[in-house]
Amino acid sequence: MKYLYAGDADFQHQSFLELRPIAVWTQLLGEVSWLASLLLAHTHRQIDLANALLVSLIMLAGTLLSLNAGHRHTLLLGMLLNLCGLALGFRLSMLFVTDTSLWATSIAVCITLTMAPVFQSSYSFLLASCCVWGILLQGTLEDRRLWQQDSLIALLTVATLASGLTLNILFRRLRLRGYHLRRDLEALAFQDALTGIDNRRSLLEKLQAWYPAQHGHFLMVDIDDFKSVNDDFGHEAGDQVLQQIARKLSGHPDVALCGRLGGEEFGLFTRLLDSQRVSELAAQLIQRVNTCSVEQRRLSISIGIVQMDGRIGLSAALRQADNALYQAKRRGKNGFVLAPSSPPPPQPHPLAQAG
Structure with a gap:
């Protein structure tokens, strides 16, 4: 399972420092996209302000937690909180669309692929993806047009998760390669190549x-x-x-x-x-x-x-x-x-x- 290897503690800390601002900006992008969906989709229908405020607070709490995270576990918690709030927010937006099945699956695919490179751990990415898909598809259980094609939905889910997992592994391996390259360059800059002691x-x-x-x-x-x-x-x-x-x-x-x-x-x-x-x-x-x-x-x-x-x-x-x-x-x-x-x-x- 070397492709799922998250690297040593030093690499994980370096990845945390690099990914924290990216995670925050990605979360803000998701929140802006959700707000845009409320403003642009069926503006003649009244928004449930109480629920909209609740999911906004959940997303904001996740973003603030990620922004002030001092450890990768805190960052992960903030990302999971934000994604759950985002999924709930887009599920709320399903009230304004006629084809809920298309809306739910499209949003689930977008969120899964967008957040894939930001997670340090593939297991955490899979957990977050399952939460997003579960929240969004829960509102479509009564949509017979969707679930009559359950094999296609299963194929779409598996293909999206596989693509996201591939992106997650690829970006982590690129970061790992860059980390090893920087470490080798530092060794060349500060270590005597012949004896191995300080230069x-x-x-x-x-x-x-x-x-x-x-x-x-x-x-x-x-x-x-x-x-x-x-x-x-x-x-x-x-x-x-x-x-x-x-x-x-x-x-x-x-x-x-x-x-x-x-x-x-x-x-x-x-x-x-x-x-x-x-x-x-x-x-x-x-x-x-x-x-x-x-x-x-x-x-x-x-x-x-x-x-x-x-x-x-x-x-x-x-x-x-x-x-x-x-x-x-x-x-x-x-x-x-x-x-x-x-x-x-x-x-x-x-x-x-x-x-």
Whole structure:
């Protein structure tokens, strides 16, 4: 029953946001059409104002419920309420027509096909369709001309429901395809295609959103002698090295953010505030990478660490981490350097304030 599949929770929420305004406008169109039928059909006959007001309130309540819906179930309830009111309204209009059978079946077909694309669930669509057909055809039970051709009515009902169900499935699958396409594009835009972790853009945007409210340490990591890996073993081996190290870095429980800054360089953020614990984290990451190898050549990394406590901006913190990484490289690689903490900003002298 994959064609009746309504998608995962995220897709259903996205569909709800997309379909809510469409559902509201479709309901308003139905209400306007019903009002037009009252005004244009046999204007010399008196309208039952009490019943007309009642069905108007039912339709309006359904529309308002759909308009203010915060969840797809509330939207569904509003749509069902509006459709029942609409069907009752058109049944009321049957008092002004001579051929009630033609009127009832025509309206049922129009409502069924019009509302088909708006429903998220095929089961909900079938339930709503049965309600509409039941309400409209209930007033035609005494029409012998109609029910003498019950096989044709059954055929029309089945054909309409099948067509509506096809439209419902088709539009849902189109929305599902668009949802998957957008999700894939977002992954390409914010995820490194080779390693599967955040790319530079995604990592920096997350850091910008977290900092300075979120304090911790930033670790800039560079693979030692990566160029020689590509030169000696080929770029395919280099890609495998990047994937291995990305898994080792991102898999540590104390690493809150991990992204590839470019080439063989990675950026990590940890919420650890104590410099001793951050140093232990860096040593553990180095040990993790040392267990990796390519063609029996052990891999190693160098790390530059900077404290991010809100006293300096993000750009300055990244520069300090890069400088610390450069020092780690100069000290022989396969190690880490913790950048000195930035001094607090100078405070104005009390005498200067008094002056």
